[in-house]
Amino acid sequence: METLTLKPIRTVKGEVTLPGSKSLSNRILLLAALAKGETTITNLLDSDDVRHMLTALQALGVSYQLSGDKRTCVLKGLGGAFSSAEAQTLFLGNAGTAVRPLTAALAMSEGTFTITGEPRMYERPIGDLIDALRQLGADISYKQDEGFPPLEIQGKPLAGGEVSIKGNISSQYLTALLMVAPLFSGDTRIRVDGELVSKPYIDITLDTMAKFGVAVTNNQYQSFDIKGGQTYLSPGEIMVEGDASSASYFLAAAAIGKGPVRVHGTGSASIQGDARFAEVLEQMGAKVTYSDMWIEVEGTGKLSGVDVDLNHIPDAAMTIATTALFAKGPTRIRNIYNWRVKETDRLSAMATELRKVGATVEEGDDYIVIEPPAEIRSAAIDTYNDHRMAMCFSLASFGAADIVINDPKCTSKTFPTYFDEFARISKA
Ligand SMILES: O=C(O)C1=C[C@@H](OP(=O)(O)O)[C@@H](O)[C@H](O)C1
Numbered sequence: 255m256e257t258l259t260l261k262p263i264r265t266v267k268g269e270v271t272l273p274g275s276k277s278l279s280n281r282i283l284l285l286a287a288l289a290k291g292e293t294t295i296t297n298l299l300d301s302d303d304v305r306h307m308l309t310a311l312q313a314l315g316v317s318y319q320l321s322g323d324k325r326t327c328v329l330k331g332l333g334g335a336f337s338s339a340e341a342q343t344l345f346l347g348n349a350g351t352a353v354r355p356l357t358a359a360l361a362m363s364e365g366t367f368t369i370t371g372e373p374r375m376y377e378r379p380i381g382d383l384i385d386a387l388r389q390l391g392a393d394i395s396y397k398q399d400e401g402f403p404p405l406e407i408q409g410k411p412l413a414g415g416e417v418s419i420k421g422n423i424s425s426q427y428l429t430a431l432l433m434v435a436p437l438f439s440g441d442t443r444i445r446v447d448g449e450l451v452s453k454p455y456i457d458i459t460l461d462t463m464a465k466f467g468v469a470v471t472n473n474q475y476q477s478f479d480i481k482g483g484q485t486y487l488s489p490g491e492i493m494v495e496g497d498a499s500s501a502s503y504f505l506a507a508a509a510i511g512k513g514p515v516r517v518h519g520t521g522s523a524s525i526q527g528d529a530r531f532a533e534v535l536e537q538m539g540a541k542v543t544y545s546d547m548w549i550e551v552e553g554t555g556k557l558s559g560v561d562v563d564l565n566h567i568p569d570a571a572m573t574i575a576t577t578a579l580f581a582k583g584p585t586r587i588r589n590i591y592n593w594r595v596k597e598t599d600r601l602s603a604m605a606t607e608l609r610k611v612g613a614t615v616e617e618g619d620d621y622i623v624i625e626p627p628a629e630i631r632s633a634a635i636d637t638y639n640d641h642r643m644a645m646c647f648s649l650a651s652f653g654a655a656d657i658v659i660n661d662p663k664c665t666s667k668t669f670p671t672y673f674d675e676f677a678r679i680s681k682a
């Protein structure tokens with residue numbers, strides 16, 4: 255296994271141009287494929303999750319041209335659902351933003367489709383989405399375990415109607431249903447059954463749909479009304495915002511290690527919920543400045559532990575867990591049950607690895623409490639094939655000890671060049 259040794263660093267300073275948002279890249283690619291007209295997508299993310307979406311779209315008959323740096327994509331839309339005379343097997347890695355929306359899109363496309371992925375994807379639930387699609391008449395079966403991929407889909411046009419969907423495990427199920435509902439022949443009312451987690455991701459979905467010409471009536475996130483028989487229309491050109499989750503590591507580094515660090519590509523005008531991550535750093539004691547499309551953080555030398563509900567920013571919330579190593583007093587992060595069903599069981603992984611560097615950690619069913627150690631201990635950090643575990647633990651190198659990151663290349667899921675960027679702004 256490859257490892258990366260991070261030598262102790264004292265400060266970070268500089269500017270970072272963020273790679274494109276994973277959430278926006280995969281939504282825009284799918285809607286551009288379903289839309290009428292040609293779309294030029296700029297600042298597309300070049301990473302594993304986006305590559306899986308691109309490869310799947312190509313197999314489904316969508317033609318596009320990628321620039322040499324893979325960050326510009328000119329894509330010819332189909333002007334409606336997919337259709338495939340031959341049975342297709344699509345391998346989608348561990349990309350939730352590809353598996354969930356494509357499952358919904360293929361359920362209402364003509365053809366026979368099999369969705370496969372990495373072993374971890376077969377442990378990540380999808381039953382709530384399948385239950386909702388079946389209410390609408392979709393024909394989907396589980397090839398292994400009930401409620402999990404791999405899936406077999408006998409696609410066919412769907413008529414829409416009334417449907418309820420659970421939102422307490424992942425917002426991606428609702429996102430998937432919302433994105434395909436305009437293509438149903440009739441109108442659809444989606445009712446959210448119980449709690450809805452990760453709510454800001456629904457705003458990303460609705461905003462992206464609006465950019466492709468489709469309006470949804472949002473009844474306070476409890477139900478959504480979508481007119482049937484619509485066609486998405488290409489906006490012509492569309493730029494992907496910088497990834498606000500990826501920004502969190504640099505901003506937290508500035509809060510710990512003085513800074514200032516300015517990230518470009520996300521800011522107060524951003525549609526991504528994770529742009530609000532900096533508010534938590536501010537609450538911990540850092541100084542934060544925003545423009546529409548950049549965020550700058552400066553450390554004040556005083557970080558305090560916080561007690562926060564971070565259900566709205568589950569990905570960036572992980573960055574608070576390692577920032578907490580450098581705060582005074584304990585940090586409690588609450589309402590994060592779904593960390594357990596992401597790239598790994600992140601509550602368990604985070605607790606285990608934080609203890610290795612000396613923290614005292616309480617792992618609850620849906621929360622974590624981190625008491626910082628007097629001194630960070632040198633450790634080899636296991637990353638569980640989870641890009642965010644690797645990126646979060648780069649922050650542990652602000653202690654006085656070497657930190658070894660096992661399998662650092664797992665950042666390729668969303669940020670292949672992360673450790674180069676982190677080294678570029680770091681000073682011993
Ligand atoms: O819709 C999206 O783009 C995402 C939604 C979130 O998932 P959940 O809704 O499962 O929390 C987030 O963790 C994931 O990285 C991306």
Ligand SMILES: C=C(OP(=O)(O)O)C(=O)O
Nearest residue numbers: 348349350351569596597
């Ligand atoms: C949960 C994540 O990914 P996915 O889109 O696969 O759910 C993530 O990027 O942290």
